[in-house]
Amino acid sequence: MKRPTMADIAREAGVSKGAVSYALNGRAGVSDETRRRILAIADQLGFRANSAARALAGAQAKVVGLALPRPPATLGVEPFFMELISGLEAELSTRSYALLLQTVPDETGEIGLYRRWWSESRVDGVLVCDLRVHDQRVTILRELGLPAVVIGPPSSAGGLASIWSDDQISMTEAVEYLVALGHRRIARVGGIPRLAHTAIRTRAFGEACERLGITEATTVSTDYTGENGAQVTRALLCRQARPTALVYDNDIMAIAGLGVAHELGLRVPADLSIVAWDDSPLCRLVGPPLTALSRDISAHGVQAARMLLSAMEGSPVEDVHDEPAHLSPRGSTAPPPQGSRP
Amino acid sequence: MKRPTMADIAREAGVSKGAVSYALNGRAGVSDETRRRILAIADQLGFRANSAARALAGAQAKVVGLALPRPPATLGVEPFFMELISGLEAELSTRSYALLLQTVPDETGEIGLYRRWWSESRVDGVLVCDLRVHDQRVTILRELGLPAVVIGPPSSAGGLASIWSDDQISMTEAVEYLVALGHRRIARVGGIPRLAHTAIRTRAFGEACERLGITEATTVSTDYTGENGAQVTRALLCRQARPTALVYDNDIMAIAGLGVAHELGLRVPADLSIVAWDDSPLCRLVGPPLTALSRDISAHGVQAARMLLSAMEGSPVEDVHDEPAHLSPRGSTAPPPQGSRP
DNA sequence: AGCTGGGGAAAAACCGCTTAAGTCGAGCCG
DNA sequence: CGGCTCGACTTAAGCGGTTTTTCCCCAGCT
Numbered sequence: 001m002k003r004p005t006m007a008d009i010a011r012e013a014g015v016s017k018g019a020v021s022y023a024l025n026g027r028a029g030v031s032d033e034t035r036r037r038i039l040a041i042a043d044q045l046g047f048r049a050n051s052a053a054r055a056l057a058g059a060q061a062k063v064v065g066l067a068l069p070r071p072p073a074t075l076g077v078e079p080f081f082m083e084l085i086s087g088l089e090a091e092l093s094t095r096s097y098a099l100l101l102q103t104v105p106d107e108t109g110e111i112g113l114y115r116r117w118w119s120e121s122r123v124d125g126v127l128v129c130d131l132r133v134h135d136q137r138v139t140i141l142r143e144l145g146l147p148a149v150v151i152g153p154p155s156s157a158g159g160l161a162s163i164w165s166d167d168q169i170s171m172t173e174a175v176e177y178l179v180a181l182g183h184r185r186i187a188r189v190g191g192i193p194r195l196a197h198t199a200i201r202t203r204a205f206g207e208a209c210e211r212l213g214i215t216e217a218t219t220v221s222t223d224y225t226g227e228n229g230a231q232v233t234r235a236l237l238c239r240q241a242r243p244t245a246l247v248y249d250n251d252i253m254a255i256a257g258l259g260v261a262h263e264l265g266l267r268v269p270a271d272l273s274i275v276a277w278d279d280s281p282l283c284r285l286v287g288p289p290l291t292a293l294s295r296d297i298s299a300h301g302v303q304a305a306r307m308l309l310s311a312m313e314g315s316p317v318e319d320v321h322d323e324p325a326h327l328s329p330r331g332s333t334a335p336p337p338q339g340s341r342p
Numbered sequence: 343m344k345r346p347t348m349a350d351i352a353r354e355a356g357v358s359k360g361a362v363s364y365a366l367n368g369r370a371g372v373s374d375e376t377r378r379r380i381l382a383i384a385d386q387l388g389f390r391a392n393s394a395a396r397a398l399a400g401a402q403a404k405v406v407g408l409a410l411p412r413p414p415a416t417l418g419v420e421p422f423f424m425e426l427i428s429g430l431e432a433e434l435s436t437r438s439y440a441l442l443l444q445t446v447p448d449e450t451g452e453i454g455l456y457r458r459w460w461s462e463s464r465v466d467g468v469l470v471c472d473l474r475v476h477d478q479r480v481t482i483l484r485e486l487g488l489p490a491v492v493i494g495p496p497s498s499a500g501g502l503a504s505i506w507s508d509d510q511i512s513m514t515e516a517v518e519y520l521v522a523l524g525h526r527r528i529a530r531v532g533g534i535p536r537l538a539h540t541a542i543r544t545r546a547f548g549e550a551c552e553r554l555g556i557t558e559a560t561t562v563s564t565d566y567t568g569e570n571g572a573q574v575t576r577a578l579l580c581r582q583a584r585p586t587a588l589v590y591d592n593d594i595m596a597i598a599g600l601g602v603a604h605e606l607g608l609r610v611p612a613d614l615s616i617v618a619w620d621d622s623p624l625c626r627l628v629g630p631p632l633t634a635l636s637r638d639i640s641a642h643g644v645q646a647a648r649m650l651l652s653a654m655e656g657s658p659v660e661d662v663h664d665e666p667a668h669l670s671p672r673g674s675t676a677p678p679p680q681g682s683r684p
Numbered sequence: 685a686g687c688t689g690g691g692g693a694a695a696a697a698c699c700g701c702t703t704a705a706g707t708c709g710a711g712c713c714g
Numbered sequence: 715c716g717g718c719t720c721g722a723c724t725t726a727a728g729c730g731g732t733t734t735t736t737c738c739c740c741a742g743c744t
Contacts, residue, residue, distance in 0.1 A: 003461050006701065017725095018701095019724075048462050051464045059701080099443050100441070102441065119389075119390035120392055252627070280418060280419055282594070286600070357694080359730085360733080400698090400732065
């Protein structure tokens with residue numbers, strides 16, 4: 001089977017390739033009459049512009065890239081990325097952009113990938129996630145002039161357009177809620193510490209606790225995996241004065257934590273309250289359903305894709321401040337057990 | 343910043359573009375001496391062949407496509423795809439192939455996507471999953487001559503190379519295990535019925551039950567979502583003579599089912615045994631940990647990518663029969679409650 | 685001396701599309 | 715009626731690779 005080319009259409013319509021190009025791209029230079037004829041023929045032949053040729057001729061590749069900065073093994077369980085991807089996809093596909101995906105082992109690898117994508121002209125723009133506090137990637141991207149949108153706090157975006165939700169607000173809400181329930185010993189199972197949003201959450205957690213007079217407020221770091229979350233939870237719950245409430249940095253760890261609580265014979269929420277961050281359907285499916293900081297990640301993705309598309313068109317793009325995750329109280333939180341109240 | 347091109351290298355080295363091409367691609371036609379010089383210069387300039395130009399010149403695009411045939415919303419929770427993707431990625435990235443991802447609403451959309459990918463020369467090959475019993479997609483792909491590997495049973499692959507694990511064996515193992523524990527009323531919460539592997543599992547479930555003299559063996563269909571799984575579970579457990587064991591077609595629904603059991607005051611495994619299919623880390627994290635049919639999806643992905651790569655090279659590719667999912671007994675299965683034994 | 689053969693490399697064609705520049709006839713104006 | 719503008723196309727030059735063809739030079743043979 002042979003692919004039809006513009007030359008075929010031109011021959012068929014008795015015009016030049018150039019005219020066909022103008023007609024197909026909706027540009028001036030051909031009469032409406034001719035345009036219609038060309039479009040009809042193109043349609044009938046099932047013509048599709050060869051993406052390589054188009055990209056080569058200086059137009060866009062119609063591809064955006066997303067580097068996934070987590071080891072492949074941990075990606076599977078983390079619903080965040082898949083939801084983000086489906087949001088991105090939803091927007092990109094309507095504009096017939098494709099999404100190029102690649103996992104990278106670390107920041108260096110990611111920078112190499114951007115360099116390669118750039119020098120191969122493989123993508124028109126990229127989305128950057130998991131921002132570090134001082135992130136080299138933004139520097140490189142600006143240097144390369146590769147359009148990019150950062151999914152993360154603008155404070156670390158180094159001038160690139162960014163979309164984020166204010167984790168400080170959400171964290172504060174969670175802590176206030178727990179304190180209002182009567183909790184005084186609250187611990188946090190945090191994510192990877194070098195990530196910018198983790199830092200923000202850690203600070204917010206600390207500040208909120210201090211403001212509310214909670215002196216026993218620990219944050220323990222993890223790598224976001226369920227195993228690690230379970231491990232840390234176990235350690236926390238075996239302490240002398242165990243916390244009465246745990247705040248997790250993602251939902252997977254929260255679910256793992258729930259499992260550990262069961263295992264140790266602690267009742268949730270009677271003996272232990274649990275708050276998850278990110279509210280995948282899973283949170284509603286476990287027993288008890290988890291109180292979670294929920295936000296619409298997929299919508300986040302849609303928005304990010306939109307921003308990137310307009311950045312690629314060259315229009316100046318404003319940082320977007322998406323709605324912060326808000327607390328959805330469910331069955332996993334309650335006042336602390338009697339004995340542990342002051 | 344300007345991208346170095348082959349012309350730049352040629353000028354620098356005082357040779358022609360053609361010589362550079364030969365040198366870089368390790369083909370005959372240049373002396374070792376010249377080749378070394380060219381390679382050195384290319385390296386020093388950080389040269390990367392423009393992927394569009396390369397694709398245009400008839401070489402490969404170095405991209406493989408994966409259409410995700412599920413509504414974006416359900417993708418997030420389903421660990422299967424993400425694990426598959428990370429496996430694919432692991433293999434593809436070592437050979438510097440990129441993975442192009444797109445969600446499609448239905449089979450028609452997917453066929454359209456393949457057509458478009460083909461006519462745009464966007465991909466060198468595709469991976470097909472979620473096979474239907476009589477799947478149109480395989481016909482189209484053969485017609486287009488687009489290299490493809492089917493992730494699913496060869497019976498529905500219509501001659502395309504396929505990689506699969508024998509779900510019949512696994513299903514039989516699960517049923518035998520439950521029956522050996524003493525269960526007599528077993529129900530199955532199945533996946534989307536028009537998918538080929540679902541059909542295979544349904545048949546295997548029915549046959550195994552019949553062979554073992556289990557007369558009350560129902561299969562209920564779902565759309566694989568946790569919600570649907572919960573719903574169906576609720577209905578099954580409210581029946582007159584409720585089943586003492588449930589076999590789920592994925593892990594998400596199994597977890598949802600566990601939640602429902604808790605909600606109804608049934609103890610797992612004392613009152614109800616649960617078997618999950620696909621063993622994401624989640625299964626080990628809930629309480630009790632779920633007995634599951636586990637297989638290495640990521641390895642499956644690696645293998646699939648390898649097959650596709652060799653199919654794209656034109657070598658004949660044998661169907662691969664991956665190891666079937668095998669039962670990992672955990673805390674969610676036990677003999678049925680006393681009263682319900684015959 | 686003349687012919688052949690072959691290796692190393694230059695030259696040029698080509699892939700399919702975009703786009704600047706050029707052509708040509710029609711319409712308008714002074 | 716000459717000169718101009720303008721719309722509708724055509725021409726042709728890239729884009730950055732690959733591949734085919736051509737060319738040159740020199741060794742080897744008759």
